[in-house]
Amino acid sequence: MRKARELDVRWVFLALAAALTLAVRFPFSQPITPSPAVKAVYDYIEALPEGSTILIATDYDPQARAEVVPITQALLRHAFSRGIRVIGMTFWPDGAPLGARLFRDIGDEYGKTSGVDYVYLGYKFGGMAQVITNMGESFTSAFPADPEGNRTATMPVFEEVRNLRSVDYLIDIAAGETVTAWVMYGADKYRIPMAAGCTAVVGPDLYVFMNTGQLNGLIAGLRGAADYEVLIGSPDLGVRGMPAQSAAHGMIVLFVIVANVLYFRKRLSLRSRRQAERD
Amino acid sequence: MRFFRLTLPLIIVFLFGLFGLGIQYSAHPWTAETKETLALWIKLIGGVAALLGIYSLIRLHVNKVRRRDEGWGYSTFFFLGFGIMAAALIYNGGQWFWNGFVQDTAFDQLYYYLFEAAGATMFSLLGFFIASAAVRTFRARSMEATLLLAAAIIVMLGRAPLGEMITGYFPRVQEWIMAIPNTAAKRGVGLGICLGLLGMSFRIIFGVERSYLGGGAR
Numbered sequence: 001m002r003k004a005r006e007l008d009v010r011w012v013f014l015a016l017a018a019a020l021t022l023a024v025r026f027p028f029s030q031p032i033t034p035s036p037a038v039k040a041v042y043d044y045i046e047a048l049p050e051g052s053t054i055l056i057a058t059d060y061d062p063q064a065r066a067e068v069v070p071i072t073q074a075l076l077r078h079a080f081s082r083g084i085r086v087i088g089m090t091f092w093p094d095g096a097p098l099g100a101r102l103f104r105d106i107g108d109e110y111g112k113t114s115g116v117d118y119v120y121l122g123y124k125f126g127g128m129a130q131v132i133t134n135m136g137e138s139f140t141s142a143f144p145a146d147p148e149g150n151r152t153a154t155m156p157v158f159e160e161v162r163n164l165r166s167v168d169y170l171i172d173i174a175a176g177e178t179v180t181a182w183v184m185y186g187a188d189k190y191r192i193p194m195a196a197g198c199t200a201v202v203g204p205d206l207y208v209f210m211n212t213g214q215l216n217g218l219i220a221g222l223r224g225a226a227d228y229e230v231l232i233g234s235p236d237l238g239v240r241g242m243p244a245q246s247a248a249h250g251m252i253v254l255f256v257i258v259a260n261v262l263y264f265r266k267r268l269s270l271r272s273r274r275q276a277e278r279d
Numbered sequence: 280m281r282f283f284r285l286t287l288p289l290i291i292v293f294l295f296g297l298f299g300l301g302i303q304y305s306a307h308p309w310t311a312e313t314k315e316t317l318a319l320w321i322k323l324i325g326g327v328a329a330l331l332g333i334y335s336l337i338r339l340h341v342n343k344v345r346r347r348d349e350g351w352g353y354s355t356f357f358f359l360g361f362g363i364m365a366a367a368l369i370y371n372g373g374q375w376f377w378n379g380f381v382q383d384t385a386f387d388q389l390y391y392y393l394f395e396a397a398g399a400t401m402f403s404l405l406g407f408f409i410a411s412a413a414v415r416t417f418r419a420r421s422m423e424a425t426l427l428l429a430a431a432i433i434v435m436l437g438r439a440p441l442g443e444m445i446t447g448y449f450p451r452v453q454e455w456i457m458a459i460p461n462t463a464a465k466r467g468v469g470l471g472i473c474l475g476l477l478g479m480s481f482r483i484i485f486g487v488e489r490s491y492l493g494g495g496a497r
Contacts (some may be wrong), residue, residue, distance in 0.1 A: 009411040016410050030440035033447075035454060062395035062404040094398075097390050122380075125325070130318040149379020200438065207462045208469070223438050246441035248406060253432050255414045260428070263418050 007259045016251050023247035030242055032229035037210060041195045041217030042231040044169060049084035052168040056184065058090045058099035060175035064199050065098065068173050070225035070237040071197035072102050078232045080110035080117070085157055087167070088120040091131070091178055093276045096123040100147060112125060115146075115155040122147035128181040136164040136190055163191050164277070173197035173219075179206055183214050196226065255270070289486045342471035364389055387468075430456055 034042070045054070054150055060068045079086050088103050090096050103120040121143040124131045134142035139162065140152045152158055159169065170192045172182040179196045187194035191215055196206050200221030209215040219228055220271060222245055225238030299317070302310040340354040366384070369376045372384030419425040436442030437453025482488035 007414055009414065012410050012414050013407050016407060016415065032440050033443060033450065037454075061398065062322045062390075063398040065395065066401050066403065097387065098395065101391070127318055130315075130322075145379065147380040148382070153423075154311050204457060204461050205465060207457050208465050211458065211462050223440075226440075227389065242440050244445075246439040248410070249435045249439040250441050252410045252413050253435055255410065256417045256428070256432065259414045259417070260419055 007255065007262060012255050015063040016248060017254060019247040019251045020244050023243040027240065030246060032226050032230050032239065033170060033241060034207055034231050035224070037218040037220070038224050038227040039217075039231065041075075041171070041219055042069055042228060044193065044195065044216060045075075045078050045082065045084065048082070048084055048168055048236075051085070053085045053087060053157075053166065053212040054079055054169040054171060055087045055164070055167045056091070057172045057174075057178065058088060058095055058102070059092050059178040059197075060090075060098075061094035064175035065236055066241070067199045067222050067225070068175055068197065069098070069102065070100070070222060070241070071173055071228065073106060073236060074103065074228040074232060074238065075173075075197065075219075077109070079230070079261040080112055081232070082105060085161070085216055087157070087161065088118070089143070089230050090123050091128055092176070093111070093123045093125075096147065105229070116157055119146060119152070119157050121152070123174060128178065129185045132181065133189075134162070136186075138163050141227050147232040164192065167192055170194040174202055175199050176202070177205075179215075181208070183209055187214060195219070285489075285492065288492055289489070293484055293486065297479070300484075364394070430460075 048054070056072065056079075058068075058072060073226050076086060086103070096175055100120045100122065103118055104114070107114060107118050114120070121139075123144060131142060140158055142231055143152050145151055164170075164186060170182065171194070172179050174196060175198070179198065179202075182196075183194060186192060194214065195217040196209070196215050197219040198206060198221070200223070201253055203218065203220030203224075206215060210218055219225065221269070222238055222241045226235075226242050227236045227238075229238045302313055336357070340357045342348075343351045367384065367386035367389055370384075371378065371386070372381035374381050413431070416471045417424075417428045417431060419428055433442075433449060434453050434456055436445065437456075438448040438449075442449030442453070479488065483491065
């Protein structure tokens with residue numbers, strides 16, 4: 001009886017694993033209505049004229065890939081489909097090969113050429129303030145070569161886009177605290193409109209910048225990626241992950257309710273026992 | 280000895296602390312150049328610190344293996360992982376590391392199929408720990424706890440299409456919780472942290488806080 005009043009966490013793990021497995025194996029359709037924060041990013045990119053340039057910072061490592069890779073893919077697809085040039089870089093050394101692969105794969109999907117339609121500059125060692133300020137002066141001096149050793153000075157993409165001031169939109173996709181530095185030293189200093197993509201855990205920290213208008217949009221977590229995929233009409237990893245997210249969140253809520261019911265039953269029985277002892 | 284161990288570091292910290300603070304308030308070209316030089320110094324110190332970190336990590340695991348400490352077997356995996364990844368990156372598909380990064384080499388294979396997969400697996404385990412923590416801690420014990428519990432349930436359901444299936448209010452209320460009460464709390468915490476940092480910086484500059492010198496407050 002005592003055991004029935006307390007929930008064994010092993011049952012929670014087992015039920016969660018079963019729910020996730022079933023949701024992935026037998027996906028079900030659900031309504032996905034994009035949030036205003038995600039739609040703001042989509043609308044801004046949609047309004048940019050062809051030939052504009054956006055900078056996407058892939059500030060994450062492979063640990064966060066389940067959430068941030070779908071966001072990056074969706075943004076790259078949207079930009080490339082509209083003929084927008086993309087410059088990529090990262091402040092996370094572990095994430096540089098992952099970012100480079102994403103740019104290459106999505107670029108190939110749309111027949112884009114590295115150095116012309118896009119470039120992934122890789123990781124730059126040094127303080128964020130210093131590197132962003134250097135990019136504010138000149139991309140080619142901040143990054144003399146891309147990770148493969150190609151000289152940036154000879155790249156057509158940098159003929160018009162000389163520095164951060166020439167960038168039309170800045171997006172930091174973050175698994176950590178890089179957005180603050182991008183806002184302070186990049187977007188605010190050079191007056192560039194900025195948005196962010198992030199893991200769901202980081203999301204609550206960034207609403208502060210949404211309220212002040214320093215970020216004009218936010219794509220948070222796998223749900224954000226799914227919203228963006230719906231908006232660009234290209235459902236992929238984000239939308240495919242939604243049944244699992246629904247199942248996991250639903251299961252956790254269910255267990256929280258069950259745990260509370262057991263807690264109140266236990267409290268009631270304790271109270272009635274004490275009452276009986278007093279009588 | 281006391282002069283070199285205590286007085287000199289305190290003088291250096293005091294002078295550099297005030298200098299670093301002061302140049303932030305000047306628009307003179309000299310200060311801009313000085314800031315760049317200081318940033319270079321920070322880069323150099325970072326490089327040396329990275330080397331020191333690697334040395335210290337290797338020493339820790341060497342000692343563990345040598346002394347056959349509990350779990351010493353895991354330390355051998357550190358050497359395997361570190362050695363193989365470093366060797367693959369240095370070899371760089373036959374082009375060696377001083378040339379541009381070559382794609383589709385052994386390093387790429389290790390990164391994509393081992394490091395990336397292992398990292399994502401570790402992170403995904405977090406979901407199970409969050410579930411377990413939520414079940415064990417979310418109890419309606421008091422008014423505050425009940426509010427937290429309700430907010431958590433609304434946000435969890437609002438962030439998944441499941442909530443939208445139940446009622447369209449979940450995503451909207453979730454968005455409101457994130458934009459208003461969450462932001463208010465974050466701002467309060469953020470301001471507190473900033474004031475704390477400011478206070479700590481002044482304590483260090485003026486030599487009140489000395490624990491970074493080692494040996495406690497002596």
